Amino acid sequence: MCLALPARVIAIDELTDMATVALGEVRKKISLALVEDVEVDDFVLIHVGYALNKLSAQEAERTLQLFAEAGLTDAGWS
Numbered sequence: 745m746c747l748a749l750p751a752r753v754i755a756i757d758e759l760t761d762m763a764t765v766a767l768g769e770v771r772k773k774i775s776l777a778l779v780e781d782v783e784v785d786d787f788v789l790i791h792v793g794y795a796l797n798k799l800s801a802q803e804a805e806r807t808l809q810l811f812a813e814a815g816l817t818d819a820g821w822s
Contacts, residue, residue, distance in 0.1 A: 748791035749811070750804035753784055765790060 751765035751772070761776050765788065772790075776782050779795045787804035788795035799807070 746791060747816075748789045748796060750787050750799050750807050751790050752804070753782055753786050753788060756782065756784060763788075763795065765795075 749767060751767045751774075753763045754766045754771070755764040756776070757763070762773050763776050763782065764771055764773055772793075774788075774790050775794045776788075777794065779788060779797055782788060782795065782798060787799040787801055789797050789799055
């Protein structure tokens with residue numbers, strides 16, 4: 745089973761097509777090679793270091809809340 749998490753983009757390096765995303769207190773660099781038109785404060789679905797697609801803020805919050813209710817994450821990751 746694969747798990748992809750929503751994360752908020754906090755910085756973009758356009759030269760390398762990489763972004764830094766925030767998952768609560770955790771910061772991670774990911775590739776934007778698979779997704780177009782990503783901007784700072786967008787939410788993206790991430791898996792194994794890649795953004796797979798963009799999400800609305802509402803969808804990201806709902807998904808993170810469901811993960812938290814299932815005990816898979818801490819609440820309030822955005």
